[in-house]
Amino acid sequence: MSDTQVQKLLLGHGHFKRDYFRSEADLFASLAGGVHEPKALVISCCDARVVPDVILQADPGDLFVVRNIAALIPPYGKGHHRAVGAAIEYAIMGLKVQHVIVCGHTQCGGLRALADGPVRLAAHMPSLAEWLADAEDLYAKVRTTMKDASDDELVSHLAYESVPVQLENLLTYPAVNWALERGRLELHGWVYDLNTGGLKAYQPDNNVFVELEDDGRPSLMAPSPFGE
Numbered sequence: 001m002s003d004t005q006v007q008k009l010l011l012g013h014g015h016f017k018r019d020y021f022r023s024e025a026d027l028f029a030s031l032a033g034g035v036h037e038p039k040a041l042v043i044s045c046c047d048a049r050v051v052p053d054v055i056l057q058a059d060p061g062d063l064f065v066v067r068n069i070a071a072l073i074p075p076y077g078k079g080h081h082r083a084v085g086a087a088i089e090y091a092i093m094g095l096k097v098q099h100v101i102v103c104g105h106t107q108c109g110g111l112r113a114l115a116d117g118p119v120r121l122a123a124h125m126p127s128l129a130e131w132l133a134d135a136e137d138l139y140a141k142v143r144t145t146m147k148d149a150s151d152d153e154l155v156s157h158l159a160y161e162s163v164p165v166q167l168e169n170l171l172t173y174p175a176v177n178w179a180l181e182r183g184r185l186e187l188h189g190w191v192y193d194l195n196t197g198g199l200k201a202y203q204p205d206n207n208v209f210v211e212l213e214d215d216g217r218p219s220l221m222a223p224s225p226f227g228e
C-alpha cells in the first residue's frame with residue numbers, strides 16, 4: 001500500500017471521528033459504556049467488496065462478524081481452525097445472538113481458488129490450500145455435475161452450493177443445537193450478488209434461493225434452484 005493509500009485511510013478516519021462519531025455520540029457512548037448486544041452473527045467472506053455492515057446498513061454494535069476466505073464454517077472439532085468455532089460459541093452462548101447469517105457472494109476468489117487444486121495452491125499459498133481443503137468435496141461434486149461449465153459458471157454455481165453446506169456444518173456445533181432446541185436461534189443462508197447489490201436467501205424446505213425484496217421479504221417470482 002502506497003503512502004497515498006494510507007493517507008486516504010487516515011483522512012477517512014479523521015472524517016469518521018470528526019463527523020460520524022460526534023453525530024452518533026449517544027450510540028458510541030453506549031457502546032463504550034459496555035453495551036454489546038449485536039443482533040446477529042454474520043459469517044462472510046474476507047472479500048473487500050462484500051462488507052456486511054455496509055450491505056445491511058448496520059450501525060456499530062449491530063453485527064458480530066466473522067470473515068474468512070469463502071465464508072466457510074469448518075465442522076465442529078475438525079482440524080485446527082478454531083477461530084470460527086470460538087466466535088460461534090461466544091456469539092450464541094455469551095452474546096445470546098438470535099440469528100446466525102452465513103453470507104456467501106458471487107465472483108468469490110476463494111471459491112475460484114478451488115479450481116486451481118490443492119497441490120498447485122499449496123506450492124505458494126499453503127495456508128490457503130489447507131483452509132480450502134474443507135471445500136474440496138463440494139468443488140468435486142459441482143465439477144462432476146457441471147462437466148462442460150466454464151470456470152466462471154462453476155464459481156457462480158459454487159457460491160449457491162456452498163451456503164447450504166456451511167449451514168449444515170453449523171449444525172455440528174453443540175452451542176448451535178443447544179440454542180435451536182430452545183427456540184432462541186434462527187439460521188439464515190444468503191448470497192450477495194456483486195452485480196446487482198441484491199441478496200438471495202436460501203429456503204431449506206424447498207432447497208432453493210429466493211431474491212429478497214427491498215423490504216426484506218422473499219420475491220414472489222419463481223425461485224431458481226441455483227439462485228441465478
Ligand SMILES: [Zn+2]
Nearest residue numbers: 045047108109
Ligand atoms: Zn469470497
